[in-house]
Amino acid sequence: MMTTISKKVCLLGDFAVGKTSLVRRFVYDLFSDKYISTIGVKVSRKTVVVPRTHDLVELAMMLWDLGGSEEFDQMRASYLRGASGAVLVCDLTRPDTLDSFLEYADELLRVCPGARLILAANKCDLTGQQRLAPAEVEAVAGELNAPFYVTSARIGEEVEALFRHLGRLLVE
Amino acid sequence: MDPAIGQLILQDRKIAYAITDRHLAVVEVGGAMSIVSDDPGAWLGRLLPELVPELVGSEDALADVLAGRLPCLELSWASREPAGSGATYLTMVDLPYRDQQGRAAGIIHMVQDVTDAGLMVRQLAQNRNELRLLRDRLAQQNLELAAANAELRRLDEIKSTFISVAAHELRTPLAPLRGYLEVLLDEEIGHLNDEQREYLAVVQESARRLVALASNLLDVTRIEAGRVELVLRPTDLLALVETVLAEYGPQLEARSQHLTLCASPDLPPALCDEMRALQIIGNLLSNASKYTPQGGAIRVSLALAEEEGFLQVSLADSGVGVPAEDQPNLFTPFFRARSAILTRAGGAGLGLSIARSLVEQHGGRIWFASEPGQGSTFHVTFPIADRPVPSVPA
Numbered sequence: 001m002m003t004t005i006s007k008k009v010c011l012l013g014d015f016a017v018g019k020t021s022l023v024r025r026f027v028y029d030l031f032s033d034k035y036i037s038t039i040g041v042k043v044s045r046k047t048v049v050v051p052r053t054h055d056l057v058e059l060a061m062m063l064w065d066l067g068g069s070e071e072f073d074q075m076r077a078s079y080l081r082g083a084s085g086a087v088l089v090c091d092l093t094r095p096d097t098l099d100s101f102l103e104y105a106d107e108l109l110r111v112c113p114g115a116r117l118i119l120a121a122n123k124c125d126l127t128g129q130q131r132l133a134p135a136e137v138e139a140v141a142g143e144l145n146a147p148f149y150v151t152s153a154r155i156g157e158e159v160e161a162l163f164r165h166l167g168r169l170l171v172e
Numbered sequence: 173m174d175p176a177i178g179q180l181i182l183q184d185r186k187i188a189y190a191i192t193d194r195h196l197a198v199v200e201v202g203g204a205m206s207i208v209s210d211d212p213g214a215w216l217g218r219l220l221p222e223l224v225p226e227l228v229g230s231e232d233a234l235a236d237v238l239a240g241r242l243p244c245l246e247l248s249w250a251s252r253e254p255a256g257s258g259a260t261y262l263t264m265v266d267l268p269y270r271d272q273q274g275r276a277a278g279i280i281h282m283v284q285d286v287t288d289a290g291l292m293v294r295q296l297a298q299n300r301n302e303l304r305l306l307r308d309r310l311a312q313q314n315l316e317l318a319a320a321n322a323e324l325r326r327l328d329e330i331k332s333t334f335i336s337v338a339a340h341e342l343r344t345p346l347a348p349l350r351g352y353l354e355v356l357l358d359e360e361i362g363h364l365n366d367e368q369r370e371y372l373a374v375v376q377e378s379a380r381r382l383v384a385l386a387s388n389l390l391d392v393t394r395i396e397a398g399r400v401e402l403v404l405r406p407t408d409l410l411a412l413v414e415t416v417l418a419e420y421g422p423q424l425e426a427r428s429q430h431l432t433l434c435a436s437p438d439l440p441p442a443l444c445d446e447m448r449a450l451q452i453i454g455n456l457l458s459n460a461s462k463y464t465p466q467g468g469a470i471r472v473s474l475a476l477a478e479e480e481g482f483l484q485v486s487l488a489d490s491g492v493g494v495p496a497e498d499q500p501n502l503f504t505p506f507f508r509a510r511s512a513i514l515t516r517a518g519g520a521g522l523g524l525s526i527a528r529s530l531v532e533q534h535g536g537r538i539w540f541a542s543e544p545g546q547g548s549t550f551h552v553t554f555p556i557a558d559r560p561v562p563s564v565p566a
Binding site for chain 1: 225226228229230231232233246247248249250251252253261290293294297298300301302304305308312
């Protein structure tokens with residue numbers, strides 16, 4: 001019988017980088033161009049089967065989509081409590097959205113020292129507007145010793161792969 | 173207090189609660205449970221983290237609350253989207269539930285529906301974030317515009333340098349060319365027959381036009397570079413206009429154009445650079461002649477301007493006029509109006525642009541009114557000098 005486990009995963013990043021859209025694409029395979037700010041947290045659940053060393057595991061990922069605006073900075077620690085992993089999301093069209101990655105990672109690892117990280121450089125479909133080179137994201141990923149993906153919630157590029165990779169890290 | 177009253181208060185404040193035992197199994201629910209469940213009875217006996225997705229991963233924290241290591245567990249602005257309705261916002265608090273001996277017997281999980289406040293907070297955050305995105309986009313566009321401007325300035329400098337060099341190089345060989353033409357036309361080295369004289373006159377006129385073009389090009393580059401310095405002096409503007417008319421007299425006579433000059437009496441002197449004022453009025457008169465058909469009329473008038481402290485020179489012609497669509501561009505360098513092309517009038521489209529720059533440098537104005545087929549009137553103003561024209565020593 002397959003083992004079933006639940007893990008809490010937080011999505012962290014500045015406002016309007018596409019955290020909610022990544023979750024919607026992964027969980028419901030949907031996308032909307034309309035931008036609606038997330039306040040507080042919205043929890044979604046998706047179960048995936050991922051390989052472990054000698055077996056398969058049914059992993060229920062509890063995806064915590066956190067509001068990116070700074071008014072939630074004070075509450076973020078309470079949202080991060082109990083997280084096993086996090087997706088750090090930046091927007092390839094806004095270079096400053098990469099600047100906060102180290103702070104987010106630092107805060108997460110302070111609250112949850114064993115949490116696993118993965119990076120998403122989102123909106124790769126907006127080819128004409130990109131002002132952030134994937135190599136810059138890769139450099140930060142190297143600093144954090146975390147894998148990174150260039151994603152697009154709009155067209156679904158690498159979204160499934162991103163979350164599955166994190167799933168594998170969570171059951172290691 | 174009557175428990176029914178307590179329930180009423182909880183319903184009114186949209187507060188639900190669930191009490192668990194020490195193993196987190198729900199033993200009691202109450203209040204406005206509809207905000208979290210369609211079937212509150214199904215909660216009984218089940219583990220709290222199975223029922224509240226926001227508590228997954230918080231088992232250790234709940235244990236800390238039970239053990240008294242953590243006073244409570246709070247979660248603000250938890251958003252949910254129940255099927256068939258919009259977003260709801262909940263605030264959750266988990267406290268230790270104590271028995272009569274004061275021992276922690278379980279957890280009280282309290283939930284309050286704060287959707288109304290949540291929607292307002294969301295709208296505020298949305299507006300602010302959209303403004304920030306707009307500000308960032310504007311900042312980016314400003315950067316791009318600044319870069320484009322810098323590039324345009326660079327290209328403009330290259331263009332000005334090129335024009336300046338080209339104009340100089342054009343003028344240099346023209347000087348000996350015109351000199352030798354004069355020698356030939358003056359028959360200093362031999363008699364000319366009528367045909368030779370006619371051909372040489374054509375060459376001389378072409379050389380004159382080339383010199384004028386080179387001078388205009390140099391003026392444009394000097395004006396663009398801010399290198400035109402005016403020597404302002406009190407000037408008798410009527411005398412200056414008469415000089416221009418005399419200079420252009422042969423051109424007007426050759427086209428049988430009728431010229432009249434009308435000047436108000438006792439006009440004060442203008443404060444202007446004589447050479448540049450001659451150039452301005454000369455450009456306007458040359459244009460008036462070019463665009464007026466043979467036998468047409470040109471009227472020059474000089475008077476006090478409506479604007480106090482200025483003299484006004486007006487040149488009205490009975491020419492083809494300027495088409496309405498060309499009028500906004502008439503003072504743009506190198507612009508050639510359709511009427512100029514149709515009438516095959518010569519010129520590079522620099523005269524009016526130079527005139528406007530020079531007039532504005534004097535502190536005056538230049539403008540025109542035109543009706544296609546009815547002719548055009550150009551007006552130019554010069555400031556009045558506060559001193560009389562200096563007398564020429566005998």
